[in-house]
Amino acid sequence: MADLKPMLDEYGIIYEALKKLPDNKLKVEFLESLAELEDNSCHRTRSFPKTRLHRVSGVKQTIYRADINKVSGWRIHLQYDRGNIVLKDVIEGRRHDDTLKIIKTKKGRYS
Amino acid sequence: MNTGESGSYEALPLEEWNADMQAAVGDIRRIGLEVLKEHGAAGEKALEVSKQWKLAERQADEHEALLRLIEASRLMVEKIDGAMRSMAPDVMETAARTIEQNLADIEESFLVIRHASLDLLRWTRRAGRIEGSPLPGEYRASYARLISYAPIFKPRLEAFQHELLELSRQPGAESAAPRLLSAITRYNAVLDSARRFVQAIVDPPLELVFQETNLFLDDWQNCSVGDRSAMASRLNDCCQLLLYDKTEFDRRTEKVRPRLADGIDASMYSMAIDKGRILFSVDEDPVFEQLTVTLYRLVDEEKFADACEVVFQVLYTDFDPR
Numbered sequence: 001m002a003d004l005k006p007m008l009d010e011y012g013i014i015y016e017a018l019k020k021l022p023d024n025k026l027k028v029e030f031l032e033s034l035a036e037l038e039d040n041s042c043h044r045t046r047s048f049p050k051t052r053l054h055r056v057s058g059v060k061q062t063i064y065r066a067d068i069n070k071v072s073g074w075r076i077h078l079q080y081d082r083g084n085i086v087l088k089d090v091i092e093g094r095r096h097d098d099t100l101k102i103i104k105t106k107k108g109r110y111s
Numbered sequence: 112m113n114t115g116e117s118g119s120y121e122a123l124p125l126e127e128w129n130a131d132m133q134a135a136v137g138d139i140r141r142i143g144l145e146v147l148k149e150h151g152a153a154g155e156k157a158l159e160v161s162k163q164w165k166l167a168e169r170q171a172d173e174h175e176a177l178l179r180l181i182e183a184s185r186l187m188v189e190k191i192d193g194a195m196r197s198m199a200p201d202v203m204e205t206a207a208r209t210i211e212q213n214l215a216d217i218e219e220s221f222l223v224i225r226h227a228s229l230d231l232l233r234w235t236r237r238a239g240r241i242e243g244s245p246l247p248g249e250y251r252a253s254y255a256r257l258i259s260y261a262p263i264f265k266p267r268l269e270a271f272q273h274e275l276l277e278l279s280r281q282p283g284a285e286s287a288a289p290r291l292l293s294a295i296t297r298y299n300a301v302l303d304s305a306r307r308f309v310q311a312i313v314d315p316p317l318e319l320v321f322q323e324t325n326l327f328l329d330d331w332q333n334c335s336v337g338d339r340s341a342m343a344s345r346l347n348d349c350c351q352l353l354l355y356d357k358t359e360f361d362r363r364t365e366k367v368r369p370r371l372a373d374g375i376d377a378s379m380y381s382m383a384i385d386k387g388r389i390l391f392s393v394d395e396d397p398v399f400e401q402l403t404v405t406l407y408r409l410v411d412e413e414k415f416a417d418a419c420e421v422v423f424q425v426l427y428t429d430f431d432p433r
């Protein structure tokens with residue numbers, strides 16, 4: 001049995017996503033994204049190649065963003081609560097804005 | 112122990128404290144040198160980065176600074192101990208003067224120690240990484256001894272502060288009591304910051320990570336090399352405080368509060384810097400175990416509000432108030 005991270009959908013995000021996502025391809029990709037988020041080995045290695053999971057910057061609440069599909073811009077917002085993943089929102093795709101793209105990351109000290 | 116009467120405090124265990132502190136400083140030096148030697152064998156890159164970061168020289172500076180720090184602390188604690196036990200105005204005046212004269216030295220030494228120790232540990236996690244090496248843990252543990260007397264000294268100092276406060280309120284009170292009270296309050300603030308720093312070494316917080324955006328890089332590259340170096344140094348000093356002294360970080364920065372949807376708050380800050388103002392966010396990231404500082408803009412003061420608007424429009428599209 002795969003090592004899975006518990007996922008809670010108390011806000012009905014899966015239901016909402018299947019209603020909002022415009023085509024079957026995106027619905028399948030949504031399922032693939034959930035599968036990656038559930039996979040504990042991704043959390044252990046901190047590697048999320050499909051969803052590119054990352055912390056939303058500039059917001060005090062610890063919200064994470066996961067891609068459903070990189071090009072279309074559809075994504076999932078989620079939070080962690082006592083080791084469980086809590087799905088929070090599914091966000092509609094829009095034109096990508098590169099204005100605030102992260103260019104470089106420097107650990108420890110700025111130079 | 113304070114029995115409720117002036118001048119009736121039990122003497123602080125100063126000799127024992129001094130001997131333990133000297134031993135701890137000796138251990139930090141010895142283990143620090145072992146870390147450099149053993150982890151230097153991790154590979155060519157380890158040695159190269161060690162030279163680049165001047166780790167050997169800074170270890171020597173760290174040792175000197177620790178000795179200065181302990182000596183300045185000893186001078187101050189001895190005088191405070193004397194004042195606690197005699198309560199004579201002239202002894203209190205001398206104690207206040209000793210604190211006032213030595214606090215700056217403590218703060219300066221503390222800065223050297225902080226940078227050297229954090230960089231050494233950072234090196235052992237990166238270029239000088241050796242899987243399973245016990246040395247970084249031993250180095251951390253030797254730092255823990257520096258704060259081992261806090262549970263003895265701190266409550267007694269607080270009781271003494273309380274007594275000084277009472278004395279200061281009495282009609283016709285001597286000026287020595289309020290002066291000493293003010294000096295000890297400042298001394299405590301510096302020591303609290305130092306203790307939190309040591310705690311951060313012993314039990315490391317999230318790793319600090321800086322992220323640069325497109326816009327920030329453009330702003331940054333418009334500054335001269337000299338300005339950039341000075342600003343990077345100030346930015347580092349300020350953001351390192353996030354790891355162990357949030358109060359001082361808050362003092363040096365200002366919160367920026369855009370209007371967002373209910374239940375959502377911004378983690379935005381601004382910091383005045385020589386050539387203007389920096390807009391940045393600070394975000395705890397427990398999944399990736401890091402504390403991320405994202406840099407958005409560096410602009411002149413008069414352009415700051417407009418620059419913020421542009422950033423907020425892009426950043427908070429998903430969290431706009433509806």
